[in-house]
Amino acid sequence: MTIPPLPDLSVHDTLPKLLALHARQHPDDVAMREKDFGIWRSITWAQYQERVRAFTLGLIKLGVAKGQVVALLGDNRPDWVMGEIAAHAMGAMSLGIYRDAMDEEVAYLITYADVHVVFAEDEEQVDKLLNLGERLPTLKRIIYSDPRGLRKYDDPRLMSATELVRLGEALHAEQPGLYDSMVQATRGEDVAVLCTTSGTTSNPKLAMLPAGRILRHCASYLSVDPKGPEDEYVSVLPLSWIMEQIYAVGMGTLSRMRVNFVEEAETMMNDFREVGPSFVLFAPRLWEQIAADVRARVMDASPFKQRMYEYGMKLGLEALAQGKRSWLADRILFNALRDRLGFTNLKSAATGGAALGPDTFKFFQALGVPMRQIYGQTETMGAYTVHRDGDVDLDSVGVPFDDSIQVKVIDPDQHGVGEIVVTHPNMFTGYYRNEASTTADLRDGWMHTGDAGFFNKNGHLVIIDRIKDIATTSNGDRFSPQYIENKLKFSPYVAEAVIVGDRRPYLSAIVCIRFPIVSKWAEKNRIAFTTYSDLASKAEVYELLRSEVEKVNATLPEHHRIAKFLLLYKELDADDGELTRTRKVRRSVVAEKYGTIMDAIYAGQPEIDVDTTITFQDGTKQRIRTTLRVVELLPEPVRKAQPVAA
Structure with missing residues (x-):
């Protein structure tokens, strides 16, 4: 498969501009799919653009202004991504909030960022916001996509996404060129995303991420792990997390890989298998959960199947230690297991966000999953190191994407272990309304990660732990x-x-x-x-x-x-x-x-x-x-x- 070249990011330097480009050049190609009531519903680039345009103009009618913050709260859904890009199209900033965030964190983020409008997916998230009552003095509108259970609610702040679309379409009919002119006015150097840091305190910091930097960093990543219009991706990690922003929003829009959204968390693995993606990103805890579930199923299997599993794993791990694959292990175990898990079509698989244990890494590599470790921080636009094809070292997190990314280990001890610092052209511009933390973490253009590590003899970066x-x-x-x-x-x-x-x-x-x-x-x-x-x-x-x-x-x-x-x-x-x-x-x-x-x-x-x-x-x-x-x-x-x- 030949992957087409990426768009010119000196011209199409924002997500709304890229979306308009794809809607014009590839209107009938599938951009997204969402499973709803057991059926996969496709969304073309033209439909994607049409709904984003309606959302954008609807937000204008609601009084949202350039420079304000629009929050998004709920599961991974097309409306989340569309609401985010709509905010960018009108010059506002998007702020993703984890769907399982507790009341205290939700109240803090909405008031800290002076959020006026929240895209809340369903009744659960609407209730969370309504229950906070007077603790959200800035909140003027709550836009929901799933109306189930909300018919009898009478809070004046509530509005369905369908109603927002009607507002936007009415404005488009009155001023047909308004949306296009707004999109062309977007600038890559303007902050588009406020992304929460994982942090170790109850109140996370908000990293300011300009649109152009997001896209240029995605292009840098795609240079070492290419994706194209024929690739399938399943979005399962929270869209509030920087790496899901990079994959589902940034790479999805830049490379036109198809982004699929599962029906519910409980159906995730079944939906995942139906798609059979070519690329996957899971957090370490999910990889660990999958490995544990496999071994749990083996516990329930017949003695014969248990022996075949043990034998197949033994052959697979022995072959892996020699840099090879065991055809016999594939035949008796791994082919069927990859199919059962939905991993048959994988060309690339990544893990990041925390350390993955070497035993779990070996398990999936022996299985035939093309695992790569990535490493980065929210402030550095997510990952900036990765394993290259044929150069996977399970004890390391690989090497930088390209020469524009500089990584150093400072103040090393006698074993070469010190703090990891990084700089590259596409990092965050600082923390929103928090100059003190920006000054503390970003010094002379270098991001101080707080992680301890060293470079091994192959030039790979090895992460030990947080310094503290x-x-x-x-x-x-x-x-x-x-x-x-x-x-x-x-x-x-x-x-x-x-x-x-x-x-x-x-x-x-x-x-x-x-x-x-x-x-x-x-x-x-x-x-x-x-x-x-x-x-x-x-x-x-x-x-x-x-x-x-x-x-x-x-x-x-x-x-x-x-x-x-x-x-x-x-x-x-x-x-x-x-x-x-x-x-x-x-x-x-x-x-x-x-x-x-x-x-x-x-x-x-x-x-x-x-x-x-x-x-x-x-x-x-x-x-x-x-x-x-x-x-x-x-x-x-x-x-x-x-x-x-x-």
């Missing part, structure tokens, strides 16, 4: 909690893990079980349980997890091994502030919330009594009274071992 998270035991042994946590999460039974040991004599782990899989294991073994907390307290589950932790210990240096662990009574949750929206552990929050539990582990308590209350997303509360058992894995002399020389 690299820890040292009281014996002087340095370790990366994230590295050990990722090895633990390769287990199908482990959903999350937090390694503790900074300024302590040895390492311990707080483990959250993967409830769907552990519950299935419990049912199969006739172990009665009621709730997550009850299941996590079972002696049999502790023995199961003990075996998994010991397997990880066997792969670690002696001074990095886990001496004790316990199973937490609840899952870590972004709604509780324990994880970011991109599923990174907020260690400071975890340390504060579970500090007494950590202290008890190191005080030598074999059991820890817990009496607490947890609050669910709907506001209901549940009291939890349980006992956490501390499992000792290493004898006392090993836990007190002297530092091992580097």
Whole structure:
């Protein structure tokens, strides 16, 4: 397949200009698909342009002005992307808000950015906004796309997307050339997107991203991982996240690859398989979930199928270690498994947003998934390094896209590990209304990432962990909690893990079980349980997890091994502030919330009594009274071992 050249970005330097170009040159080609009531609905470039034009002119009628902020809240839908580009067409800025953001964060973002209009997908998101009441004094209009459940609502701020389209079409009839003149007036150097940083605080910063920079960075990425009109992409990661902005919005509009939107989160993998995409981006947690689900299905399979799976994986991993593929493993296992997962047509697959454990990476590479690690930050327009074809090093995040991207490691220690800093022509222009943070993070044109890393002998960038998270035991042994946590999460039974040991004599782990899989294991073994907390307290589950932790210990240096662990009574949750929206552990929050539990582990308590209350997303509360058992894995002399020389 020959991929056509990209449009001239010196002329078509904004998303609305590109959309107008494609609608003119390729009006009947499919730009997007959305699954609705079990049927895939196609949207051509001409239809795409027509709805964006109606949205834009409708916003004009509502009084939205150039330089204001239009927010978007909900699942990934065509109307989200269209609403975003409509905001850009009239010179406004778009602000994506995570659909599962809690009330406090939604209220903060809308008031901080003086948002007047929000595109809210459905009743759930409308309720979230209405329930905030007077806490949203700037909010004038809430535009919803899905009217189900909203017929009896009478808030004057509510307006359906259909009604907005009617307003826009009426204005277009009155002034036919207005939209085209507005599009031509858009400028690539103007800020188009305010993108929230993942952050470790409750109030994220807003990175200002100009339209031209977004598109030029997408072009830079496409130079090393090309996409074209025949490529299929399934948009599953939140559109609020910088990388989904780059793929579904930036690359989708620039390269004309078809962007597909699944019906519901619950149908994602089935919808994904129906599309059979040529390219996929998943966050590490989703890759881990898929790998865990595969191994969980194997647990339910017949003994013969289990043996064939183990044999196929053994052949595949052995071949991978030699830089080859096993035709026999493909024949007996991988071909069918790729088809079952929807991976048959993949030409490129990426993971980013957090570190992916090497065991999970190897699993998918052995399976035949063309995995590449990417690395970047919101402020750097997302990823700026990637593995090249034939040069995949699972311990690294690859090399920069091109020569315009400069990456350095500053203040290295004796092993070459230091802070990663980066500069390139298409980075953010600063944080919205936050000059102090801009000055702190962007110094002399270099973005200080806060990540520790080094360049290996092949010139690949290797990420260790956040600088502030690299820890040292009281014996002087340095370790990366994230590295050990990722090895633990390769287990199908482990959903999350937090390694503790900074300024302590040895390492311990707080483990959250993967409830769907552990519950299935419990049912199969006739172990009665009621709730997550009850299941996590079972002696049999502790023995199961003990075996998994010991397997990880066997792969670690002696001074990095886990001496004790316990199973937490609840899952870590972004709604509780324990994880970011991109599923990174907020260690400071975890340390504060579970500090007494950590202290008890190191005080030598074999059991820890817990009496607490947890609050669910709907506001209901549940009291939890349980006992956490501390499992000792290493004898006392090993836990007190002297530092091992580097």
